Amino acid sequence: MSINLIINKVAERIKDRHLFAIFDRDGTLVPIISDPDRAILHNDVLELLLKLDSLPNTRVAILSARDLAQLRHDFKNNDLILGGNYGMELLMPNQMSWIEPKAVQSRNLLLAAKRELEEQLPEETQVILEDKQLTLCLHWHLTPSEYREKVHSCIKLLKTKYSGLLFKALATSYEIWPYMQWDKSNGLIQITSILKLDLDECLILYIGDSDSDEPAFAWVNNRQGITVRVGQSAESIAQFSVKSPKEVKEILKLLIANIQNS
Numbered sequence: 001m002s003i004n005l006i007i008n009k010v011a012e013r014i015k016d017r018h019l020f021a022i023f024d025r026d027g028t029l030v031p032i033i034s035d036p037d038r039a040i041l042h043n044d045v046l047e048l049l050l051k052l053d054s055l056p057n058t059r060v061a062i063l064s065a066r067d068l069a070q071l072r073h074d075f076k077n078n079d080l081i082l083g084g085n086y087g088m089e090l091l092m093p094n095q096m097s098w099i100e101p102k103a104v105q106s107r108n109l110l111l112a113a114k115r116e117l118e119e120q121l122p123e124e125t126q127v128i129l130e131d132k133q134l135t136l137c138l139h140w141h142l143t144p145s146e147y148r149e150k151v152h153s154c155i156k157l158l159k160t161k162y163s164g165l166l167f168k169a170l171a172t173s174y175e176i177w178p179y180m181q182w183d184k185s186n187g188l189i190q191i192t193s194i195l196k197l198d199l200d201e202c203l204i205l206y207i208g209d210s211d212s213d214e215p216a217f218a219w220v221n222n223r224q225g226i227t228v229r230v231g232q233s234a235e236s237i238a239q240f241s242v243k244s245p246k247e248v249k250e251i252l253k254l255l256i257a258n259i260q261n262s
């Protein structure tokens, strides 16, 4: 039901404007699974994104917590806009890239923190440490209960030691960031300013699944765009919700058909 409401809303609002559609990756285009390496983007979803991007007056961007290297691997060499590390690193359609300078400066600090985590958390803790160059992510969802305290106290210790880094506790992971104010709305601001998008001339559609997408929802809502949160969530400022990445695929199909027939 919700899917039709979203498509109708886009049709009603787009008129002569361009469509700028932004998708988060994990939990939005790809179902979440416990091993992030095995959460693979399927080719049929990629084909739909490319098809949508190829339509006149339409632009597609991916804005993800994953790093740009992973996104490049997934989305291959094409014209989609790719935003890695919450948009702190971007690849634009003409292969022009951009990287947040303040984030680059923190690389050595991050590396030092990474080394300490590797030393202090032995294999039996079963943590997964992702090095995304500009940020680190320490997943502890597989950690046996007897080792969890060790993980939390290790982070606590690093927090006092590295005041130049920002430690964020998520549901079953910690993210370690350069010490700066950044969220996905900053990623959107950067993308739209590089593209020189006239926001009055374009309808923005943003689809994401987690709390890290909420600042982007707020930014898009303020610009009279359309926002969709995927999955069950207690509270969201998104205007619509759908159940799963499967339904996002349905939205993609209907959007394409709708734009082609208009």
Ligand SMILES: [Mg+2]
Binding pocket: 024, 025, 026, 027, 028, 208, 209, 210
């Ligand atoms: Mg997500």
